Amino acid sequence: MTDLPNKAAQYPALAKPHIQLHGTVDDRMYDSFQSQLASAPGDGPLVVSITTLGGDPEMARAMGDSIRLLRDYTGREALFLGKVAVYSAGATFMSAFPVDKRFLTHGSRLMIHERLMTSTVTLSGPLSTLPSTLKAKLNEIEDSIRIQDEGFESLVAGSKVTLDQLKAKATSNWYIEAQEALDLGLVLDVI
Template identity: 55%
Template sequence: MAGRSPSVASLSQYPKLAYPHIRLNGPVDLAMYNSFRSVMNNPPADEIVIALTTLGGDPEVARVMGEDIRLFGEQTGNNALFLGKVAVYSAGATFMSYFRRENRFLTHGTRILIHERQLHKTVELGGPLRACADQLRATLNEIEESIRIEEEGFANLIVQSNIPIEDVRQKAPHNWYLDAEEAMRLGLVLDVI
């Protein structure tokens, strides 16, 4: 195939990836979750293959889908294989983090985007001073808990990789893009097809 990198594996090495059971495309949102659940309610008897292309979305929906994958593995003893295609951005990388490294694959030319969670919020203070202080504390608690969740996600993503958590912390604030071959070289995925 023209333009294919010599490091790209042949699909014949991983024939199950050619026919994903679940194909997820678009924003990671409740509509994607409902599509995902429609197949997960009746999963195949053995390994399940999930293909994903996304420019991002809701990280909490990605976490719920990831927990479903974790529970599927624990309940059935079967593997769930992840195939990232073209773009695995933001919440897509969060979802990918729930798959073991040896079950993660990307198609040639796919890009992963890792970045920090974001918050866009206006805090309007009004009323008694103690109530104002409580409003500020509630927002600070929300930010601090989101940072903890983000750290857990980053740690899950890089398990078994060659990436130290300090590198993620340094690069994520500036939108860290990795192409498929770099992701494989760094140990984020098993192979590129």
């Protein structure tokens, strides 16, 4: 193994994240995020780290919205630090941070995929009511695709990856090593 350059001194704020998230992205992680955010110092860059194999993309979007609102209303810089695994909903959360505010640790991996759905449509009742049931499910699918694509656009904004490239790779779980993420411009640096 070749020696990796130690870039830690270039980014001293990343040494001690104010918010440290790990595990499944779910209601509990959201609650932990909000609690740590409320306890974080009110000035200087806010550093958020995450290690996750995935979870609920809506909870990831909600945490990301809190970061966006903090940035928009206070102008405060927020830095993202992905550690070890930033899979699925973790990448959704990462998309809330501009590319030049994203970092990964050496050996970390991103995994990006399309949203998943498991559903059963039960058709029961008068025939005239059944098309509405099917249309409602189709509307749900189409809106979920729109939400997914909005997140994908945010994830690749400012990088070398196009939305079409991401969408093509996301159909089969795209795993990206930290160095590759750097080469693709998805993160500012690997530390």
